[in-house]
Amino acid sequence: xxxxxxxxxxxxxxxxxxxxxxxxxxxxxxxxxxxxxxxxxxxxxxxxxxxxxxxxxxxxxxxxxxxxxxxxxxxxxxxxxxxxxxxxxxxxxxxxxxxxxxxxxxxxxxxxxxxxxxxxxxxxxxxxxxxxxxxxxxxxxxxxxxxxxxxxxxxxxxxxxxxxxxxxxxxxxxxxxxxxxxxxxxxxxxxxxxxxxxxxxxxxxxxxxxxxxxxx
Numbered sequence: 001x002x003x004x005x006x007x008x009x010x011x012x013x014x015x016x017x018x019x020x021x022x023x024x025x026x027x028x029x030x031x032x033x034x035x036x037x038x039x040x041x042x043x044x045x046x047x048x049x050x051x052x053x054x055x056x057x058x059x060x061x062x063x064x065x066x067x068x069x070x071x072x073x074x075x076x077x078x079x080x081x082x083x084x085x086x087x088x089x090x091x092x093x094x095x096x097x098x099x100x101x102x103x104x105x106x107x108x109x110x111x112x113x114x115x116x117x118x119x120x121x122x123x124x125x126x127x128x129x130x131x132x133x134x135x136x137x138x139x140x141x142x143x144x145x146x147x148x149x150x151x152x153x154x155x156x157x158x159x160x161x162x163x164x165x166x167x168x169x170x171x172x173x174x175x176x177x178x179x180x181x182x183x184x185x186x187x188x189x190x191x192x193x194x195x196x197x198x199x200x201x202x203x204x205x206x207x208x209x210x211x212x213x214x215x216x
Contacts, residue, residue: 030167031159038168040153045070051152065135066145068124073162075117077169077187079104080139080162088130093122102188109188170195175206 033041044051045067050059072083082102091098096118099110113121124133136142143162150160166187173183184195 030171031164032168032171033160033164037155037157037160040155041070041149042074044149044153051149053152062149064124064127066142066149068120069134069136069142070146070149070165071117071120073165074169075114076111077166077173079166079188080142082188084134084136084139084142086133088125088128088133091121091125091133093118093125105188105190107188107190111186 043049045062047061047064047067049061051062052060069080069084072078073080076083079102081104082100083098086098086100090100091113096113096115097110098113099108101108121133134142136145139162146162150157170183170187173186174180180192180195184192187195189195
């Protein structure tokens with residue numbers, strides 16, 4: 001609490017806090033999607049997947065705005081604030097790249113896009129023609145839509161949020177042996193320590209398999 005007051009200048013700091021007694025923020029293991037849950041989520045991201053039930057009892061499908069946003073989360077690991085304001089002019093479909101500004105860290109980035117994301121973006125761009133790709137006004141609106149989607153799929157995991165895609169992406173890249181410096185660049189981390197400390201995930205099975213390779 002004192003650190004909060006000092007950080008926002010509610011009171012002046014005239015002394016130093018003993019680091020041995022100061023309460024440190026707990027770093028919890030990252031939550032990532034289970035294999036079954038992520039497969040269910042991705043398989044229902046299409047305009048013919050009737051997952052929602054309206055007030056008349058009819059089922060309806062997720063719209064293109066939502067489908068594209070979730071696929072961007074899945075294939076890039078970016079923060080929602082990094083892509084919600086993408087414009088058609090920011091995306092180079094031929095070279096499979098996107099240029100964007102990250103408001104959280106105030107950096108301008110140009111990153112490659114996964115080949116599987118290109119036809120999804122091309123379809124969405126053909127619908128909007130110009131201007132913004134997404135209709136969401138903020139991250140909260142997309143977050144609510146994602147929660148409704150999970151509920152429709154009967155996935156009862158309140159810990160799943162939009163940020164879970166970021167952690168899932170980074171963990172998957174590391175599991176597939178992508179250099180952590182490259183992973184950090186892809187997801188827009190300024191420091192590799194952030195990628196390693198807060199987002200790296202190894203399952204017990206992963207560690208067991210690697211341990212078996214060690215010769216004593």
